[in-house]
Amino acid sequence: MTDAPLAADPRSHGLWERTAPPPPPTTPLSGGTQAEVAIVGGGYTGLSAGLHLAEAGVRVVLLEGMEIGFGGAGRNVGLINAGLWLMPDDVPGILGEIHGERVLRLLGGGPREVMALIARHGIECELTTSGTLHLAVGKAGKEEIEAREAQWQRRGAPVRVLSAGETAAWTGARGYAGALLDERAGTLQPLAYARGLARAAIAAGVTIHTRSPVQACDASGKGWVLRTPGGELAAERIIVATDAYSTGPWASVRAEQLHLPYFNFATEPVPEALRATILPGRQGCWDTKEVMTSFRLDARHRLVFGSVGALRGTGTAIHRSWARRALAKLYPALAGLGFECEWHGQIGMTSDAVPRLHRFADSIIGVSGYNGRGISPGTMFGRVLADHLLGRLPDVDLPLPVTPMQSAPWRAAKEAWYEYGAQAAHLAADRL
Template identity: 45%
Template structure:
């Protein structure tokens, strides 16, 4: 079941991309597969560097997770710094930590530089402690982030209440580096800027096969062949076809509903500072305001499965629990997206062939990392320098029991929401 047409981001997107259909064969320096954050940033970076570029998107720009997410432009990954170093080692870990600490600045700089109309609000984010154990987790994160020089601040319960408008939290971790955007407008703005820089944007054009022949890649599509010296694949959790270069991940689903624009009084009582929020719950909840004063609330779960009714009922109850002043407020429709989760929650870059890279596994942190990874993959290919990559490339990446683990996450989210909806 597809509910992409119910997305608030689709309804309110003000950025438009003029694409150029592929009619026959084309030869370029770089072919980009996938029109999400990584792909569009890669196309923009390469075009600005003077390379000829063709971006091929099977659907529309932002059709996948880039156009469906919460719109929090966060710094870093889900993992705290010590966990990143434990997985990557100190040198590689510190490099990734530093790169992603600056990711929100990269995002907001691109928005300003190219005039992307995506409602940017850089007032920070709040990671909210849903319990006493959640507060202990935030204390650990605060200590580790502060040690890296991050300007984060741990807020006590009364300040968390003041900042969110909800008395449900034991405290919150405030990160002033981050902010919120209209995520579909951002990715379409990147594609528009790439096209203005000379990149050819082709939508509704899935890549059916690709092979390396005589020093160049040959990509077959329903509308012609694209030959390229280099390839970047940024399909992430919305990989379509091309099984030879499909990447392994655990699919995790996340849904969102939204209210009608709130009255001025209600709007002043909820997130008056405009931060974006998520909590420390194992089955996470997020909430934020959009530019028109709609409250957007989301949680883990697949609205395309039998649990849709359960997830929707939980969402209504959760809204009233967090904000009693909104009890009885109706929620408008709802949509969901798919997240590519890796076991260690660290994004991967795969060397899928000569001069060909694929990135995936942002684990729910697509905006900042996707932007950074797209840019650095291009710089690495153009300069023939693998040390420029944000993480070392691997020849392949495999996950085990992905289908079983997907069922585990969805069943857990559904059961949790069923129990909470009935309390």
């Protein structure tokens, strides 16, 4: 059984590793084994796919190179958002009318399905269901959220714009021009959710092997053989669910995406006297700035405060100093409140900000590229992949078109620009 920390880097998973329930017992793959479906990757997509397949009676073995939730599933902010990052009306223009509206319907209902899975399997993950607030900064921000409101309302979504006064009351912060309240959404403890999905998948019959990175994938008869340092797995079909942290045979998934670094700081618990005025409804928030800020409360009243950037090298001190200044500006009463944890990860960004559906070879399929919206889309596309392999969802009804793999041009240079550009922005921002 593995009981090692998720990573050697203490800034990899921060508060979430500290407060999540323990993972279910797993072991590395040793020797040879077989499955109808092999899943590579122990994040939301892989775990959701495995759970849905096993519930339908399919023999599933999941291989995770590190530990459950090691990638984005254990590092993100914990917002259960509906839809994509894009404006809703932009999606059909990118994917075509049929696929675009399918994706919007699928992901518009994503938070509801995440919440239903949590309830059905009794997953302890600090779930809140009171929505999220997209906070408008200035006139341009207000126009943006008003456009989002109109586009989602035309599709029947329960979203509405709050005035500046309402936004101040809902957040306890002043200075925002308004906010878009999305009643479909909520928050959770992201690593706890991943570990809960793993427990549910194991209970349904999935075998999960952690510390089992796939080093090779070879055709064999009517199927495939996956090789890890400790063993081999023969499978008829494979789901690739490695996304932004991909290595090995599917490192091309990583190469297709730009890594946008994102960090979070978790404060000490907000003093009890202030809890009635700071996010009293416990909505998760993010703003309309290009270098955005996000914040939310966890179950123990810590404020989780984040933005674009990596906590390494010169970035650690720059972003920490900015976070203290920005938090004091947003909530003057919290000036001086200490930070308990700090961590960062990588958001995988595709060139057009929509996910990718790839067929890597005969009987090998995967979805990747969630562009900062991993919880709900990862869960939903895991179910989609399961339904497809079960024959319930034919090619013609898939929510995404199958596209060829394409490497992101100038990837290293653009990623350096993101990281050091965020440092430059935070070095000067929010000085009192």
